[in-house]
Amino acid sequence: MKKVKLLYNPFSGDNAIIKxxxxxFETYQENGYSVTPFRIGRKFPLEEAFDDIDDYEHLLLAGGDGTINNxxxxMKRLNVDCPVGILPTGTANDFALCLGMPKDISIACKQIIDSEVREVDLGRVNDKYFVNVASMGLFTEVSQRTNVNLKNNMGKLAYYFSGITELPRFKMLNLTITSDGFTFDGPSLIVFIFNGKSAGNLNIAYKSQIDDGMLDVVIVKGDVGVKTLISFFEFMMGEHLEKPKGVIHFTTNKLVIDSSEDxxxxxxxxxxPDFPLNISCQKRSLKVLGYKL
Structure with a gap:
């Protein structure tokens, strides 16, 4: 039998992987594979999962975007180049959804098994990679403060409600953003740098392509009063790229973001990481299975 290693985080999302x-195991066994599980946890250094990596056809990853990022x-630090299949078992699963992975785990496994290896991009901030998105501003505050149970039960609505409550007391970001032929210097409400398409299941960078060697940058400008509110709600409704009042959107393969603020x-x-941020797109840097166009 062919062998696959399952790396799973038992605490991601609502513990969906445990169920x-x-x-x-059944789906893989029916298709001629044996599965070796590796439980991700504090007692077990993640590096140990790759000790016998040459024995496996591919890796099966189960967890949220933070787990996949880790x-x-x-893998990059250890120079592991094994293909990965990603199961949507975390809270948001933005990267898995970007790859077109179905929410049904058995169907997702079959999609991975039946697919060909494809190469997709990664983002990089200083010395760390990201699979889906780097961000700062209101969304970052909301994401890190929103109750996990609220995220699990309400999904994207949790971000709507939490964002509304944070907005009146949110301090605008003063940033300098430079890229080829572009400079932004001033206040902003939210900044996203997308390799994928969504954040918190909000389909923000819906024009993004995950294998084009480019990152999608979305800046919600920090205008005060009514303009800020309008930009914020247009942003949440996914209309910001077509009606870009107060919103800047561009693509690039590298940019620098700096700020003197904490x-x-x-x-x-x-x-x-802390500022300054040197951000780049690492074109076709990750081998994946199950990617559905």
């Missing part, structure tokens, strides 16, 4: 382990960064950054739902 689906037997479905995964695995991919570990601003939190976020990559794939986890705390990101």
């Amino acid at each position: 689906n382990l037997d479905n995964i 695995i991919v960064n570990t 601003i939190k950054t976020d990559i794939d739902g986890e705390r990101g």
Whole structure:
């Protein structure tokens, strides 16, 4: 039998992977694979999952975007180039959804098994990679403060409600953003740098392509009063790229973001590095299975 290694985070989302382990084993076994599980946790260094990596056809990853981010960064650090299949078992699963993975785990497994290897882009901020999005501003504050149970139960509505409550007391970001032929210097409400398409299941960068060697940058400008509110709600409704009042959208393969302020950054739902940020697109840097056009 062919072998696949399952790396799973039992705490991602609402513990969905625990309920689906037997479905995964059954689907893979029916298709001529044996599955070796590796439980991600504090007691087990993630590096140990790759000790015998040459024995496996591919890796099967189960967790949210933060878990996938951690695995991919570990793979890059260890120079592991094994194809990965990603199951949507976390809270948001933005990267898995960008790849077109169905929510049904058994169907997702079959889609991975029946697919060909494709290469997709990764983003990089300083010395860390991101699979889906780097961000700063209101969305980052909301994401890091929103109750996990609220996210699990309400999905994207949790971000709507939390964003509304944060807006009146949110301090605008003062940033300098430079890219080829573009400079932004001033206040902003939200900044996204997308490799994928969505954040918190909000389909923000819906024009983004994950294998074009480019990142999609979305800046919600920090205008005060009514303009800020209008931009914010247009942004939440997914109309910001077609009706760009107060919103800047462009694509690039590299940019630099700097600020003298103490601003939190976020990559794939986890705390990101401090400024300055040197951000680039690493074209076709990850081998994936199950990618559905």
